[in-house]
Each structure stands twice: as C-alpha cells, then as structure tokens.
Amino acid sequence: MDRRMLLSGAGAAGLAALLSACGVDDGPAADPGATGSGGPVQRGGTLRAGSPPPPTAVDPVSMYDGTAIGIVQLVAEYLIWLDKDFKLVPRLAESWQSADGGRRWTFKLRPGVTFSDGTPVDGETVKASFDRLLDPAGKSAALSAFETVLSAGGVSVPAPGTVEFKLDRPFSDFPYLVSAGNYNTVILKRDYAGDFTKGGIGTGPFVLKTYNASTGATFVRNERYWDPGRPYLDGVEIKFYADDQADLLALQGGDIDTQILSRAHLATPLAGTGAITVDTVKGTGVTVLTLRTDQAPFDRKEVRQAVAYGLARPAILQSIGSNVGDLGNDHLLAPLFAAAPTDLPQRALDKAKVAELLKAAGVTELTFKLTFEPPAKDYAVTIQNQLKQVGIAVELDQRSSKDFYGGDQAKDTPWLFTQANLVGWAGRPVPSQLIIPMVKSGGTWNGSKYANPALDAAADAYDTATTDADRKTAAATVAKILHEDVPVVIAFWSGAVRAYQNRKFRGVQAHPAQYVDFGSVSKV
Template sequence: MSTPDVDALPQSWQDVLPAGPSRRGFLTLSGGGALAALLAACAPSVDATATGSGQRGGTLRVGTPPPPTAVDPVTAYDGTSIALYQLVAEYLIWLDEDFKLVPQLATKWTSDASGRKWTFTLREGVTFSDGTKLDADTVKATFDRLLDPKNKSAALSAFATVLEAGGVSTQGDSTVVFTLERPFSDFPYLVSAGNYNAVVLKSDYAGDFAKRGIGTGPFTFESYNVSTGASFARNPKYWDTPKPYLDGVEVRFYADDQADLVALQSGDIDAQFLSRPALVEPLGSSDGIAVDKVQSTGVIVLTLRVDQAPFDRKEVRQAVAYGLDRPAIRQAIGSGLGDLGNDHLFAPLFPAAPTDITQRAKDEAKVAELLKTAGLESLRFTLTFDPPNKDYAVTVQSQLKEVGITVDLDQRSSKEFYGGDQAKDTPWLFSTANLVGWVGRAVPSQLIIPMVKSNGIWNGSKYANEALDAAADAYDAATSDAERREQAEIIAKTLHEDVPIIVAFWSGAARAYNSGKFRGVQAHPGQYVDFTTVSRV
C-alpha cells in the first residue's frame, strides 16, 4: 500500500498526521528490523511479481463468521459484512495500519479558513467494474444516501452534528464539496475507511449488494450464499494496476471462532478476516501459520450510569475503577495484546493522547476510602452484558469481589441487549452498568461525540459536562497539534476524574494466515481488509 501524499494535504493536516516510527514495528519487530520495516512502509508500492517476492495468481481462501444481517454497505455494522464489501468497493480515502490517511478515490482534499468547507478532488480514469465512470455526481449520491435518515445508515452516528443532508455539492465532474455544520478538522476521516459505511457506490444502488455488488475495488462479487460463503474474482478494470495480484478470494463461513481456527490449522482456509487474539496468539509461527499484530483503538467499555444510584456519586464510580487489575484483564481478555486503558477515550494510538495522567491501578485501600466518603459500607450492583463479553464480565465480578464489591451478572442475548427502544429502554444504553464492545475508530471524536458528550446518541452513562463538551468542540476545530493536545488533556483528565466509563485496556488486532502459501496478509487496527498486495509465495 502506498503512503499518503503529504504534500497534497493542507498544512493543518500535516500538523496532525501521526508522527514517529510505525506502531507495527513496536509490536512485531525490534532493533534494525523495526527500522527496515519503517523504511519499507514509507517506500512506494511495487508489483510483487517484479521484485521476486511473490507470484501473481492463485485464490486466497478466507474464513469468517457468517454476517448476522444483509451485506449492505449502507446499513452493515458487523466485521464480516464490512470485509466482504471492502473487497469490492472503495473509499475516498483509505487508512493504513497506523490510521494514516491514504489517497484512494480522492487524490487531495483541502479546507477553507473556517474549517467548515472541504473540497475533494477525485482520481481521474476510475470506473466501476461494469464500466460506469466514477464522477462527482456519483460521490454526491453516495453521501446523500448515507445522510438520508430513511435509509437508516450506520454512518449517521459518525456524521452527527458535523454533516447533514444537503451538505454535499459538486463542482464539475471531478470535485466534491462538503459544507459542514461546524468546524471539524478531522473531517477527512469521516469520509475515509474510518467511517466504514462510506464506500462509494453507484448512483442507482438499491440495496442489492450481495446480488450485484458493483464497485471500483480490486475484486468483483461473483457469488454469495448466506449459509456457506462468497466468492470474488480479480477486477480487470481496476484502476491501480497491476494490482491485485490474486486471481480471486473465496470466503467460507464458519459457525464460531473455534471452527474457523480449526479450518486454518487443517489447511481448509489460508487466512482469517476476524482473528480472535486469545485463540491465534498461542499459535506463534507453528505449522506455517503467521499472526500479524497491530495496536488498535478497539475497546470494551464498562459504562456506569451517573444519573441514578449507586453511580450518581463520583466516589462510587472511582471505587469501581480502583478495584480493577488492568494488566490481568488485558491478559485474560486480550491475550496480553494492546495497551492499558486509563478511563478516558484517547487510546495511545491517537497522536494527541495525553501521557502525563497517572495510570490508575488496583488499590484496595483506596476502594474502601472512596466508599466510606460516599457513605457506603458496601457496594452491590448489576452488570448487564451480551455473550461476547461474558468472560470480561466474569473477570470484573471476580476482581471486584476481592475488594469487597459484589457484582450480579445479567447476561442477555445480543438481540435483547441491543434491542428495545433505543430512546428509552434498550439495555445497552439504559442499564445501571454494562459492557459494550466498540470497534476501532480512526479518531477519538468518533468515540467522544456519541459516548460521553451531553445528549450523545450512544451516551449510556447519561453523563453531561459542559466543560468537556466545550473542549470536545475545540478539539474538533483545532488546526495544530499543540492545540489538539491541549484540548485532549482537558477531555482525558475530566473523564479520568469523573469516571462515567471505565477503559481497562485497548485491544490489539491480529490476523492469522498461512505464511507458507501467501504473503502480504496484514492485521489492521480497524479490522479492515486490503488484499491488493497479497501474493502467492
């Protein structure tokens, strides 16, 4: 994958691009190897067949759980569906494994002085797999579709308060203009792979992607069976020649993670879309299986509802936070991958993440002191969750029992946990305490705006703080790295003190594959899929 054309970005964006060596290097390499990897990552992409590092052709067989809903780029939210349509359709901007912006269907983007008007220039000569030309009207139609509430797009939460219907216009065939509701210097991320529903589709797209998935991407949708899998063929019209190197991709659905893993170990598949770190990490490089790993911004959040007892007292929320052994949780739930969390929403992967806030650690004496200050002799509460977070819930229950806090577990089916009326009674937003898994986001605002801003669309804690709201708005409007760090510190310290949410660790991301047959398969912090440079060994 090529690196971003920094000269094509406005100065404000050069200020805030992630800096320093590749974060992949810290996880998978050491010494001179890390430097070599960094230099390789910064080099232009080349044809694998020209370097002798791989061979063109072949079909990559990939395992994954079946998608729980229709494979529709407008409404899909699950990892499998996203991976499937990312093989076929593309974004204005891609994100690499360090969440850096990489020009894809757009070659450059600039903002005006106000930070509210963003102009994107489209790549020339791009066509959809059926021969239809990519133009500005097509891109406008894509975002008009995502912004129309009647389409129930999963992208609406990302655009909330930033871009509304009617905010997209064109200037000729190759220029698209986005007029925002307020200054937002991270806006390019919202039309990138960081907003995973924002793939560009044909103007006449009608929700039939699994039947006639047409995109500008490296592969074409050949077949789809909701029970067994899907197949993809190399797109001969792909604009980024000579990619892709593969002839095709065959996707097979497996009922659970264990079955998926057995298929990889037995050779029935060559790679996984959604590797579970706890299962694949022990494999190491055994039996020709390699596990690529990166830092991520994925996170399981323990939400505490601040508008009702017992968590209407800050000291009670702090007591729970001090009752947890974070390294042990990371080891038990994340197989030791990822970074420790400190009860705020700036993962270490985010460039503006504060580094001077003391890491919160388990402290039994502090727990007792805080509960006494709150006037409580003991604490008991119910923790609600769905099956994927059962191990996390049991771990929290066990750890808090050690410091005298009783936790009653309330497991719901995923359908029930996320069901109900989203405005008044859905468990994931209205229970006293709950666990919610959030996929990796490219920028912290994608977590802060919906989760902890006053009246945020997914504010399960019911937390409201005017100072945090103001700092979040200032962060969004900031155009320099220094200003971003200043506002980030205000937000992080406020959350760390008030504890409406507990972040024990930020997950790492992994992707397992057969390194004896293929090379170029990489993990991604957002679990995104780019197989354009995968080749046979």
C-alpha cells in the same frame, strides 16, 4: 437507536496531514518484495479466506458485520483508506483540503478511474453515494457518524473531478468520516439499487463472481483496476464456517489460507507454530464499564473512582483481551489516537485507595448490579472476582442481546438505563465519535447520564482545533476530566489479529477494524 450504529469505524491519526492539501498521491505503490528479502512478486493464485456467514444482507449502505464489510471491501473502494496504523491513504481521492476553519472540505478525485463495468467515476457519482448515505430513509449504518457534522444536502460538485462537503460545524477530523473508518462510505454507481451480491460492481481490485449466503463468495481479478499491476492474485474465495472453531480448524488443516475475522483468544496461541503467522495490531475498539452517575451509589465521584482502582488492568488485558491491545486509563483517548495524552498517570489496582475513597464517600459497604449481554460474560465475571478482592460486591445480571439492546431507547433500554453495564464499542476513526455520544451532555448513547460543561467545552475545542498543539491541549483536558470523574471505566483497548498460512502467501496483514485489503497479497 439501532444497536448496529455502535459499529462504525476504527482509529485515527494526526491532524497535520488533514488541514492543507492532504493526501497528495505518490502514484501507484511499488510491487512488494521487489527489492526486499521476499524477492520479486509471484503473480497468480487464489487466496482462500474463512469467515462466519454474514447475519444480514451484504449491502454496502446498511452493512455492519465484519463478513459483509470484508466482501464489499474486496470489490468497492473509499475516497481514503486507513492503513494498519490508521494513517490516511489516498484511494479514489488524490488530495483534500479544508477552508472556513474546517467547515468546508474539498476533495480532488483520482482521474481515469472506472467501475469494473467501465463506467467512469466522477464528482456526481461520489455525490450520489453520499446523498444515499445521508438520506434517513436509506437506513445507512454510516448516518450516525455524520450526526452533528454533515447533513443531507451538504455535498456539491463544483467541478467534474471535485467534490465539496459543507459541514454543519467545523470538524478538523472530517477526512476520517469519508474514509474506510466509516465503513459504509464506499463509492457506488449512481444507479445502485441494493442488489450488490448480484454481480457487485465497484472500483476495487476484485470483481464479485458468485455469492451464496450459506457457503461463501468468489472473486476474480478486476482487469480495469486503476492501480497498474494490481492485484497480484487471480482471485479470492471466501468460505463460510458456522463457528469460530470450525474456521480455525480449516486454517490449521490447510483448507483456507487466512481468516477475515480472526479471534485473538483462538489465533494467538497458534503464533509461530508450523506454517501459521499471526499478525497483530493495536486498535480503538473497547468494552466500556458504564456507571450511572445520576443515581446512588455512583452519583458520588469517589465511589466511581473506587471501582476504577479496584481493577487489575494488566490481568484483564491478558485474560479478556488476549494481551493484544493497550491498557485503558478511564478516558476515551485510545493510545492509537495521535492526540492521546502520554503523561496522565496510569490508574492501577490499589486496595488501600479503594477503602480510602469509599470512606470519604460515607459508604461502608458497596454492592451494585452489573448488566451485560452474553459476549461480555467472561469480562463481567472477571470484574466481579477482582472487585470482590477489594470488598466490593457485584451482582451479575446477564440479559440476552435482544433484551439488552431492546426496549425504549429513550427511557428504559438496559444498555443505557441500568445501574452499571458493559457495552462493546467497535473502534472509531476519530475520538469524537466516542466522546460525543458516550459522555457529552445529552449524548445519544450517554448511558452514564454524565453531564459536565467543562468536558463539553473541551470536546468542542478538540473538534475545531486547527493545529496539532491545540488538538493535544484539548485532548489532554478531555482525558484529565474523564479520568477524574470516571463516568466510564476503560480497562483496556482491544487490538486485532489476522492469522494466515505463511508458506503460501505474503502481504496478509491484520487491521484494527478487521478490514480486508488483499490487493497487495501475492504468492510466496
């Protein structure tokens, strides 16, 4: 399984807006600041944004890095957008509704939308986009998100302005899978052939004019954009910088106005200094400490719990997460998910509890090896130091990223088959996309080798719930089981930041998945 498949999406929100005639459009959004303290919109100007060069081709079908996603999101759009609170926002779809207990979903398209070259957007166009993503030969990074939910051949067009999705199983969070939360699901022309950077054509607020893999990209206003009056900018310029420090210095020096991928540990110290604002949001990205439950010493629940009680989570959030995000509680329902339980006691550092649990497991001295890739080194060292304070010895085993995700994915790749490891997961649009692959019996990316029929049943109940109450009940059961069994330790959930020059532009916002939505940005 390709490592890039881990990077799919962000966050989720409530069920109520999903199940009956969801996403009713309120019409084009009003100009920001028209009646607010910021005053009327100032049109014009070019927003300059810094970003690292994309490591692979800028192709909406296969992209998985933040720069490529940002470039595409300026040009192309989704049926549904996710705002910074992960509320579903209608874009190319006006509304959606479910039938057959969540097994069939029908989307009504926004009328009159065209691509930037004038080609109309209709049901067949949308179907072609999803058929492309669902084709295994297409190597789409979105394919894993649809696994067990939607298969090739499941999309039809009952009417020109309507698209229907027939699912493999009931899935009440399905709108998130065709939203920006599944970032490859932008709607492309029927004849798209993989040449996006050669004049990428989309329905978004900007049109790609130039692209250079070494230096950056330029965009101009899409005069055919369906939302009257937007965008307010004349254009956007993205400049590529070789490293994060160079990007940050360009922002401080005024060579750029904002960043596509602000790094919390670099950007947050700048908040409130000079003309730089750092916007922050919560998120669902997470680095997971996975414990191999089918082998000693972690085949004993008490030993896994001891590790969990040996961590000082606030200190980890501060040092590793730059205090942007939320504390984790050893389950996969991030606080940003609407169904996340709020009454489960927060696990905290407890040295006496560690000793008690190890004694109950008959373990007099606990030592284990922690495997990780270079980006997780600081986190690994922090875990090592904290657990040393409670009498648990951790041997660090750093591998190159290539080695960490290499090998046979079915039997010996380190990220799935070592005693304990740290794996970074990008935020998901729905918790099921963490629960199913990571901890469900036989999950594709179940590195802990955990299996519990009660957890499987609760996860299934969550996916098929038809009311908020049922959804929260199932989520509470999932959380309680994982919190008790601890196949994975979740110390914190990552947030996100975006830094910008506040004296020149307004409307720049952080997004939990670092997504780009500059259509509402205007000059100060």
